[in-house]
Amino acid sequence: MTKHLTKRKLDKTRNDRLYFDSYSDVTIHEEMIADHVRTNTYRTAITKNSQYIRGKVVLDVGAGTGVLSMFCVQAGAKKVYAVEACSIAEQAEKIVKHNNMEDRIEVVRGTLETVDLPEMVDVIVSEWMGYALLHESMLNSVLYARDKWLKAGGLILPSKAELYIAPISDPVVQDRLYFWYTVKDRYGVDMTCMSDFARRCIMNSDIIVNSVTTEDVLSHPAHFAELDLYSIKVEELRSVKGQFRCESFGSAAVNAFCIYFTVTFSCADTQQALVLSTSPFKPETHWKQAVLYLDTPVDVVQDTVFAGTVSMFPSEKSTRHICVHVDYTIGEQERQSKTFSIPDWSSEAQP
C-alpha cells in the first residue's frame, strides 16, 4: 500500500505541494504579492502615513521581494533598510535596481537579530503575520527591531493585532464522514463500519489552514486577544490567551472552531485606522483561516452558547510552531478541551 500512500500524496493537492515546495522560492512571493487584500492594504497604509515617512528612515523587517520598501520610497522615504535573511534578497536587489531605487533602498542580507544598521529608524514596516497570526511569525523579530532600532516616538506599521474565534460547520468534513454510508449504493459493498475510523482520522488535532465560507460560520466571531506592537514584550508571546463567548445563529452540526486575525494600521491623515482582516466575512486572503476540529460533531440549536478560553503558545518541539489549546463548553455539554498544533513535518519548511 506504499504505492497508495504515495499515490494519494501525489494527487492534485499533493501535487500542488510538489509545486509549492519545488517552486517555493518564487511561489511564496507570487502568492503574497498576488494577495491584493494584503498588498493593497499595506500600500494604502504606507501612502496614508506619507507625512510620517517622507524624508524619514524606514526599516522593513523580512522584506522578501522588497515590495513594502518600494511602497515606502513611493511615499517619500529618504532611506529604507530592507532586511531579508533568505536568498530572495538577491531578487529584491535586482527589483530595486530595476526600479531605480538603489539610492533609497539598501537590501541587507541577514536576520534582523544579527544585522547591523548604520542608524536608528523613524519607521518600522513589516508583514510578519503567519497562519493563525503567530505560526512561524516574525513578530519577535519586529519587537526586537522596535527595541533596538526604532527612535523614541517612531511609527510601527501595523501597530496592533487582534485574534478572533468562531464555531463553524465544515461541510467537507460532514461529506467525508458521510461518504462511507454511500458506498453500498455505489458498489453493493457496505462500508459503514469505516465511519468511526474515518472520523478519528479526519477530526484530529492538526491545525488546518483553509477558507471558511461565510455560511459555515455559526455565530458572530468572538474577540479573544489583542497585541499592541508598541507595548507588548517578547516574553508575552509565550502565551497569548483570552476568553470567548458566542451564541449560535441557528440549528447546525458544529464540527470545528475557526481562528483568524486582523492587524490595524494607525493612519495619520484620518481618524479612521486601516484594518487588514482575515475574517471569513471579508474577502479571502492567503492566510485563510485556521480550523480546529472537535473530536466529534455536536448538534446545536439557535442561541446555544459556546464559551471558553483559547491559549496560543509555541510548540515545545519548535518554538516557531504554534500550538492552540481550546478549553470550551457547548450549551449544556460538559467542559472539554483539546490542544491543536501544526504537524512536525511542517518543520521541513525551516531552512
Add this chain to the structure above:
Amino acid sequence: MTKHLTKRKLDKTRNDRLYFDSYSDVTIHEEMIADHVRTNTYRTAITKNSQYIRGKVVLDVGAGTGVLSMFCVQAGAKKVYAVEACSIAEQAEKIVKHNNMEDRIEVVRGTLETVDLPEMVDVIVSEWMGYALLHESMLNSVLYARDKWLKAGGLILPSKAELYIAPISDPVVQDRLYFWYTVKDRYGVDMTCMSDFARRCIMNSDIIVNSVTTEDVLSHPAHFAELDLYSIKVEELRSVKGQFRCESFGSAAVNAFCIYFTVTFSCADTQQALVLSTSPFKPETHWKQAVLYLDTPVDVVQDTVFAGTVSMFPSEKSTRHICVHVDYTIGEQERQSKTFSIPDWSSEAQP
C-alpha cells in the same frame, strides 16, 4: 522568510496535504473508492469475467479495504486471498465480516513476497497502478504473484497496460510566468525582472501530477509502450521505453508533455475488452496525468512535429520512485532531452 516558506506551505494546497498526511489512512482509500471510473471499471471487469471467477480461487494483490475481493465474491469466487501489507488490513477484516464474507475472503496481512498461501490461485486481481503507471507501483509484486501463485492458464485482471504521451500547453504555468508583468499595473512596482527566476523555478524537472484539460492537449496522444502482464518479466521494468511522434493540432505555446496510461481487462463474455483509461480525453481519475515541463515554452504552428523517445526507469535513490527521460525534437528545433523525477521528499510516503 522562514515564516513565508511555511506560510506558503500551509496555504490551501499545503493544508490539503496536511489533511492527506494526517488522514492518509482513510483519505487514500476514500479517494480510491470514490474514483468511480477506477472502481466501477474493476467491478464491471470482475462481473464480466464471473464465468472464470465463479467457484474459483482469487488472489487480490494490495487489497486495501478489500473492495476488489468483495467484488470477486459477488462474482461467485469460492475463496479470495486479500493480501495487504498496511494497517488498513484491519479495516478490511471488519468490512469483510460486516458483509458476511469472512467464509470466502481471507485477509492476509503482509507483503506479497513474504506471505504464504495454502494453495495456488486461478485468478489474480490487483489495482497496482501508480502515478505515470509505474511510480510506486505494485506491478513487480503482481508479477511475483503471477510467477509463484497463479495456476497455468490462470487469469490476470487487468492483463495489459499501455503508456501514452502528448504535448500540452499548461495555461496555469503561462499565467504564472506572466504574473510578474502585471505587478506594475497593480502596485506601481516593476517586477518583470522576476520572470526568468520564476520560469526556472516553475519549469523544473519535477514530475507534476495534475489534471490536464482536453483543450490544453496539443496533438493526438502517441502510444509509446505496452506491458503484457502475462509475459513481461520483472527485469523489463528496469527500463520501459518507446518512441513517439505527434503533430500539433494548431498554433500554441507548448510548455510540457503529459504522460498517461490505460489498463485493459480481457473480457470472457464479449470480444470487446474493457479499458480503464486515464486519458485527458476521458473522465478524470485520481491518477490524473503526469506533467513534464520543458525548460521554456516553445511556440508551434499547425502540424509541427513532436518526435522522440520516452524512457521510464527506477530512481537510483529509491527503486520505488520512477524517473522519466524524454529525448525529443520540436519541429526544426535541435534535439533536446530532460530527465524528470518525483522529488526526494515524497519518500516520506514510504512506511
